[in-house]
Amino acid sequence: ATVALGQTDGSEKRKTDKTRQDRLYFDTYSDVTIHEEMLADHVRTNAYRMAIAKNTELIRDRVVLDVGAGTGVLSIFCAQAGARRVFAVEACSIAEQAANIVRQNAMEDRVEVIRGTVETVDLPERVDVIVSEWMGYALLHESMLNSVLYARDRWLKPGGVILPSRAELYISPICDPLVEDRLHFWYSVKDQYGVDMSCMWDFARKCIKNSDIAVSSVCVEDVLSHPARFAELDLNTVTVEQLRTVSGPFTCAAFGSAAVNAFCVYFTVTFPCPDKPLVLSTSPFKPETHWKQAVMYLDAPLEVVQDTPVTGEVRMFPSEDSDRHICVRVDFSVGDSKRQSKTFSIRDWNSDTGTTDP
Amino acid sequence: ATVALGQTDGSEKRKTDKTRQDRLYFDTYSDVTIHEEMLADHVRTNAYRMAIAKNTELIRDRVVLDVGAGTGVLSIFCAQAGARRVFAVEACSIAEQAANIVRQNAMEDRVEVIRGTVETVDLPERVDVIVSEWMGYALLHESMLNSVLYARDRWLKPGGVILPSRAELYISPICDPLVEDRLHFWYSVKDQYGVDMSCMWDFARKCIKNSDIAVSSVCVEDVLSHPARFAELDLNTVTVEQLRTVSGPFTCAAFGSAAVNAFCVYFTVTFPCPDKPLVLSTSPFKPETHWKQAVMYLDAPLEVVQDTPVTGEVRMFPSEDSDRHICVRVDFSVGDSKRQSKTFSIRDWNSDTGTTDP
Numbered sequence: 001a002t003v004a005l006g007q008t009d010g011s012e013k014r015k016t017d018k019t020r021q022d023r024l025y026f027d028t029y030s031d032v033t034i035h036e037e038m039l040a041d042h043v044r045t046n047a048y049r050m051a052i053a054k055n056t057e058l059i060r061d062r063v064v065l066d067v068g069a070g071t072g073v074l075s076i077f078c079a080q081a082g083a084r085r086v087f088a089v090e091a092c093s094i095a096e097q098a099a100n101i102v103r104q105n106a107m108e109d110r111v112e113v114i115r116g117t118v119e120t121v122d123l124p125e126r127v128d129v130i131v132s133e134w135m136g137y138a139l140l141h142e143s144m145l146n147s148v149l150y151a152r153d154r155w156l157k158p159g160g161v162i163l164p165s166r167a168e169l170y171i172s173p174i175c176d177p178l179v180e181d182r183l184h185f186w187y188s189v190k191d192q193y194g195v196d197m198s199c200m201w202d203f204a205r206k207c208i209k210n211s212d213i214a215v216s217s218v219c220v221e222d223v224l225s226h227p228a229r230f231a232e233l234d235l236n237t238v239t240v241e242q243l244r245t246v247s248g249p250f251t252c253a254a255f256g257s258a259a260v261n262a263f264c265v266y267f268t269v270t271f272p273c274p275d276k277p278l279v280l281s282t283s284p285f286k287p288e289t290h291w292k293q294a295v296m297y298l299d300a301p302l303e304v305v306q307d308t309p310v311t312g313e314v315r316m317f318p319s320e321d322s323d324r325h326i327c328v329r330v331d332f333s334v335g336d337s338k339r340q341s342k343t344f345s346i347r348d349w350n351s352d353t354g355t356t357d358p
Numbered sequence: 359a360t361v362a363l364g365q366t367d368g369s370e371k372r373k374t375d376k377t378r379q380d381r382l383y384f385d386t387y388s389d390v391t392i393h394e395e396m397l398a399d400h401v402r403t404n405a406y407r408m409a410i411a412k413n414t415e416l417i418r419d420r421v422v423l424d425v426g427a428g429t430g431v432l433s434i435f436c437a438q439a440g441a442r443r444v445f446a447v448e449a450c451s452i453a454e455q456a457a458n459i460v461r462q463n464a465m466e467d468r469v470e471v472i473r474g475t476v477e478t479v480d481l482p483e484r485v486d487v488i489v490s491e492w493m494g495y496a497l498l499h500e501s502m503l504n505s506v507l508y509a510r511d512r513w514l515k516p517g518g519v520i521l522p523s524r525a526e527l528y529i530s531p532i533c534d535p536l537v538e539d540r541l542h543f544w545y546s547v548k549d550q551y552g553v554d555m556s557c558m559w560d561f562a563r564k565c566i567k568n569s570d571i572a573v574s575s576v577c578v579e580d581v582l583s584h585p586a587r588f589a590e591l592d593l594n595t596v597t598v599e600q601l602r603t604v605s606g607p608f609t610c611a612a613f614g615s616a617a618v619n620a621f622c623v624y625f626t627v628t629f630p631c632p633d634k635p636l637v638l639s640t641s642p643f644k645p646e647t648h649w650k651q652a653v654m655y656l657d658a659p660l661e662v663v664q665d666t667p668v669t670g671e672v673r674m675f676p677s678e679d680s681d682r683h684i685c686v687r688v689d690f691s692v693g694d695s696k697r698q699s700k701t702f703s704i705r706d707w708n709s710d711t712g713t714t715d716p
Contacts, residue, residue, distance in 0.1 A: 001396065001426055001491050001502055032558070032565035036543060038359065042550070049551060068359055076553045100557045133359050144359055185394060192400070193407060195434045199458045200390070207390035 035071050035094060038133070041290040045073065047280035048133060051163055051271035052077040054278065055129075058161050059083050062128035067118050067151050068144055072098035072111065074131050079110045086111045087127065089118045089151075118151045126155050131163045137215050138294035139169055139267035140316055141326045141346050145233075146240050162235045164269035164280065170227040171250050172284075173260040173310045173334070174218055179208055179297060180261065209261075209297040212347045213328060217292045218264045218284040224304065225252035227266070227283065230314045247315040254304035261301040263330055265294040265314070294328070296344040302334040310334050319345050393429050393452060396491070399648040403431065405638035406491060409521055409629035410435040412636065413487075416519055417441050420486035425476050425509050426502055430456035430469065432489050437468045444469045445485065447476045447509075476509045485513050489521045495573050496652035497527055497625035498674055499684045499704050503591075504598050520593045522627035522638065528585040529608050530642075531618040531668045531692075532576055537566055537655060538619065567619075567655040570705045571686060575650045576622045576642040582662065583610035585624070585641065588672045605673040612662035619659040621688055623652040623672070652686070654702040660692040668692050677703050 039045055052059065052074070060082030066075040069088035075098075078086050088111055090098055095115040102111045114121050130151055136142035145167075152162060183204055189197040230248035254260075264284065271278040282291045304310065312332030319325040329343040397403055410417065410432070418440035424433040427446035433456075436444050446456055446469055453473040460469045472479050488509055494500035503525075510520060541562055547555040588606035612618075622642065629636040640649045662668065670690030677683040687701040 001428065001494065001500070032562045036540065036562070039547060039551075039555075040543065045551060070359065071555065071558070073551065073553055073555075077551075080552065097558055097561050101553070101555055104554050104557045136359065142359070182394065185398065189397060193397075193403060193431065193435075194438065195431055195459070196462050197397075197429065197431075197459050199462045200429070200455055203455050204390045204394070 037290050039071065039073065043287050043289045044133070044280065044291075047271070047278060048074055048131070048163075049077050051273065051278045052081050052131065054273040054275070055161070055163065055271070056081045057274065059129055063087075063125060064129040064131060065089065065118075065123070065127040065151055065155055067130060067132035067148050068134060069098055069113065070094055070133075072101050072113060074133060075111045075113075076102065076105055076107060078129070078131060079107045083110060083129075085125075087121075087123055088113045089121055090115060091117045118147045118155075123155055126157045127160065128157055129161045129163065130156055135167070135267065135269060135291065136326075137291060137346060138213060138265050138316070138326055138328060139167060140243070140246060142324045143243065143318060143326070145235075145243060148235065149238065149240050149243070152235070161272065164271045165235050166270040167233040167235065168229050168268050168270075169231040169246070169248075169265065169314070169316075170229050170267065170283070171252075171263055171265050171314055171330075172227040173224045173252055173254070173304070174222045174262050174264045174295070175224055175258045175260060175301075176218070176222055176262050176295065176297070180301075182208055205299075209299055211342065211344050213344045214295040214297070215292050215346070216295050217288055218295060220284055223264065223284055224254050224258050224260055225310060227285075228252050231316075245315060245317045247313060249313045250311065252310040254306060254308040254310060256306045257304070259301035259303050260298065260310065260334055262295050262297045263332070265296070265328065266291070294346075296328060296330060296342070298340075298342065302337055304334060308335045312339075395648050397429065397431065401645050401647045402491070402638065402649075405629070405636060406432055406489070406521075407435050409631065409636045410439050410489065412631040412633070413519070413521065413629070414439045415632065417487055421445075421483060422487045422489060423447065423476075423481070423485040423509055423513055425488060425490035425506050426492060427456055427471065428452055428491075430459050430471060432491060433469045433471075434460065434463055434465060436487070436489060437465045441468060441487075443483075445479075445481055446471045447479055448473060449475045476505045476513075481513055484515045485518065486515055487519045487521065488514055493525070493625065493627060493649065494684075495649060495704060496571060496623050496674070496684055496686060497525060498601070498604065500682045501601065501676060501684070503593075503601060506593065507596065507598050507601070510593070519630065522629045523593050524628040525591040525593065526587050526626045526628070527589040527604070527606075527623065527672070527674075528587050528625065528641070529610075529621055529623050529672055529688075530585040531582045531610055531612070531662070532580045532620050532622045532653070533582055533616045533618060533659075534576070534580055534620050534653065534655070538659075540566055563657075567657055569700065569702050571702045572653040572655070573650050573704070574653050575646055576653060578642055581622065581642055582612050582616050582618055583668060585643075586610050589674075603673060603675045605671060607671045608669065610668040612664060612666040612668060614664045615662070617659035617661055618656065618668065618692055620653050620655045621690070623654070623686065624649070652704075654686060654688060654700070656698075656700065660695060662692060666693045670697070 061084045064078045064083045064086045066088045069090040072088045075086045075088035099113040132148045134144040186200040187198045228250035230250040231246050266282045268281040282289050315329040319327045327345045331341045333339045419442045422436045422441045422444045424446045427448040430446045433444045433446035457471040490506045492502040544558040545556045586608035588608040589604050624640045626639040640647050673687040677685045685703045689699045691697045
């Protein structure tokens with residue numbers, strides 16, 4: 001008998017104190033694996049590298065702030081693009097590694113690694129450009145964008161540039177055959193072992209089609225409509241207050257006959273460029289990124305045929321357990337089925353289990 | 359920027375209170391996924407099914423106790439083998455599902471699902487046979503074996519049978535090329551993005567070759583010697599006291615020239631059978647099971663050539679954080695290199711994060 005590693009059923013949630021949330025949040029980045037994964041994501045890293053290179057005109061001889069610099073790769077890209085001075089602000093202990101990397105690339109004269117949160121550090125001057133890779137799962141998981149907006153309002157000169165400058169959120173109905181296969185497993189036990197376990201089906205459905213947001217790669221062939229954009233954020237103007245709820249309506253038309261058993265949410269961010277804007281997309285129709293897509297399972301599949309309308313509204317807001325964790329409420333109706341609603345969140349083991357009384 | 363889901367760097371450990379540990383431990387089994395994984399493990403489930411069928415003589419008209427019954431599959435196998443009465447003892451809420459499954463298979467007259475820990479339940483009579491699938495990662499992770507021994511001493515009739523009745527632990531030096539590839543990644547960043555990150559190598563090594571036991575499938579070609587058995591447990595006689603430390607020496611001879619960068623530990627359990635004993639093996643040389651193997655990385659690789667002796671001792675003992683979590687201390691020397699020692703444990707997210715002060 002084996003316990004699933006690193007899991008509990010999350011039955012006991014409670015608001016964990018803010019400080020500890022932050023500590024857990026920043027600690028996570030101390031491990032090398034996540035930085036390896038982000039750098040090895042060529043779609044992500046090359047998009048930033050290209051966007052920075054294409055904006056050499058804006059960056060040369062200017063001052064740049066990198067919010068959440070991590071290993072400092074974006075700061076060094078900016079220095080390579082001719083920045084006079086780059087502030088690489090990083091709250092996690094990985095900042096020490098960033099400083100080593102800056103030295104190894106002989107850029108300590110231009111790139112200053114500053115350990116701390118952007119809300120607390122004091123910069124010697126305001127900046128012309130803010131660059132940040134702040135996007136989390138489902139775009140807003142972790143809400144690191146709040147820190148970018150704080151930096152914008154506190155440190156960006158009037159008319160300064162934010163890279164990227166726009167984010168868009170999309171939703172699409174999908175059919176994930178794997179979960180249906182998993183549910184069917186309980187009907188197959190009798191043939192495999194001579195024990196009828198079909199009565200497990202409903203329990204399994206409740207466990208598998210729960211309210212957790214799954215981060216997984218959706219196959220193109222499982223997407224049941226053209227994705228619909230339900231929200232857009234202009235980083236030059238959006239406020240922290242507006243981020244408390246990011247929502248919008250959507251309308252999709254089914255490609256053909258299928259059973260909708262989930263919604264998939266993904267995002268794009270756009271970099272302004274002299275010629276044409278550069279888009280970093282996490283669409284299932286584009287090359288895979290480490291963000292994959294956010295998948296949310298319906299309690300029961302809904303049949304569609306060609307052009308069946310799938311309409312509704314998506315609301316994204318912070319969970320009660322942690323400001324950094326996002327909840328996604330989807331109100332939807334398929335064809336003329338009655339309007340349904342389900343609220344999802346990314347399972348947060350930390351606050352699930354960070355609730356013991358000593 | 360994405361935080362690794364369900365992870366912290368575990369920098370803050372503290373002994374979590376026993377009750378909560380048990381709650382987390384038993385809660386985990388309430389989720390369907392782990393039961394699906396265990397049942398879908400045909401090596402595991404068919405070994406029990408066959409062992410029980412071959413022991414029909416011992417089981418027919420007898421009383422059986424199933425310790426940690428889960429979905430009750432082993433209890434039903436025993437009833438199918440003619441058991442007069444089966445006590446299916448299960449502490450988790452999955453016991454409710456087991457009761458449904460027993461009813462669905464029309465065995466409620468022979469199989470009694472009893473929710474509770476075997477240490478606390480009161481059975482109406484002693485039993486002739488104890489069956490249990492108690493094995494965790496690295497055999498002893500979770501130390502569910504203690505409950506089987508308690509059941510043996512409290513409820514098994516003299517001369518009664520335990521299925522399985524023996525467990526053996528093996529170790530082998532291996533070369534895992536994947537971790538070396540991961541470390542090399544930091545040298546490849548310059549070619550990929552024009553930023554030299556080779557100074558990350560040592561930090562990455564410390565993070566990746568840490569003291570966590572990795573549960574992963576070792577490829578046959580990565581195993582560098584015949585596995586050596588370092589411990590054997592006779593379930594008829596072993597005591598809880600003896601389980602506090604399971605240890606033994608090992609001697610391996612390298613197959614050929616390679617770099618040892620890890621040890622792999624796995625186990626077998628043996629069922630007595632009228633004809634010849636039936637062995638359930640989790641060896642990398644045998645078909646994969648959901649237990650895979652326990653992999654422990656050395657701080658630095660050690661070169662071997664054909665017949666280089668790899669010798670030492672393995673000690674397994676409960677971690678200070680939780681009796682259910684195992685530590686593995688490996689003392690070893692390769693060829694005439696000086697004796698080294700490293701202690702490993704399976705990362706326990708629950709107690710890693712179950713340490714907040716409200």
